[in-house]
Amino acid sequence: MRKKILLKFFAIIAVMATLGSCSNNDDSRLSDSARLKLFLTDAPGDYDAVNIDVQDVMINTSSDEDMGWESLPGVNAGIYDLLELTGGLNVLLADNELPPGELKQVRLVLGPQNTVVIDGETYPLNTPSAMQSGLKIQVNETLEAGYTYDIVLDFDVDASIVVAGNSGKRNLKPVIRANAIATTGIISGSVVFDGMEEQPDYQVMVSVMVGEEQVSAYTNEAGVFMLYGVPAGVYDLVVTPEPASGYGEVVTGGVEVVNGETTTVETIVLERLENAGNLTGRITTENLEFTATVMVGEGDDEKEVEASYDEGGVFTFYNLPVGTYIVKITPAEESGYGVWYLADAEVKDQATTDLGDIAFD
Secondary structure: OOOEOOOOOOEOOOOOOOOOOOOOOHHHOOOOOEEEEEEEEEEOOOOOEEEEEEEEEEEEOOOOOOOOEEEOOOOOOEEEEHHHOOOOOOEEEEEEEEOOEEEEEEEEEEOOOOEEEEOOEEEEEEOOHHHOOOEEEEEEEEEOOOOEEEEEEEEEHHHEEEEOHHHOOEEEOOOOOOOOHHHOEEEEEEEEEOOOOOOOOEOEEEEEEEOOEEEEEEOOOOOEEEEEEEOOEEEEEEEEEOHHHOEOOEEEEEEEEOOOOEEEOOOEEEOEOOOEEEEEEEEOOOOOOEEEEEEEOOHHHOEEEEOEEEOOOEEEEEEEEOEEEEEEEEEOHHHOOOOEEEEEEEEOOOOEEEEEEEOOO
């Protein structure tokens, strides 16, 4: 089974600007300049590879958002597979000395060769015209002479690629987030699957909620993760394995983060779900947009659960409680088709029930 990461059909690029804390040692004040280092790392996405064409990195030290931009010298331009940059791994994009003063913004300039690889097939990532001048990252930090400042550009792949309906086109539509290390810390740790001697090919998302915003990262192949840009506080660390794994979510409470420090949590063990299974089926009507849902729970706890979708009309409900369900298939209104119901869809423990092909023709 190929390595997977949770798939969502919406997009954000989360860029966490992490500025290194300053040492009081006299040895750190060796010049009248500040040192700025920019790193590229990655967060979630459900693809074989996501290749980003980095052509330039620019900074703006003025208060004018349109003027005052200048390119950093010696940028390590190139095409980078973001999915190789997980679990704390990163690549150095630039390392420069700058005059002390205010750093307002950083701009990451992308070229035209952005692609995504799905099931071995490469697709272009279309960049909106408004983004062709670069991705603006708000920093707004004061750089002091003699100190080193690290900025980590963290692409949230899971939220960066938008699938344009049934066209199959994939667009790169980023949103940007910035945090200074002086006001944030890092959570690191590792995740293992109970009963497995080796790390399986399923990915795991690790996240905390900062107010209404989710800060997330994915484990690497060894199960290691690092959450950058988490403000000081006490958090519930949520560990969510890929639904297809059959393992359940784990919440670790009381994780304390200190600004400028790395909090390492104990190894998190995921347990296989009991009394749960999957339902899957396939809509064979070509180019039909639809949703597939079931109702789960009873009384006030009853809720509607939507399936996950793959290309070719395949839908799957993962980890439903054992029982019998009515599957509701709702075609897009403009299709002219009515709602279709499949009764007596049985979910068996740790098994996948195949509902077969469904045609609206």
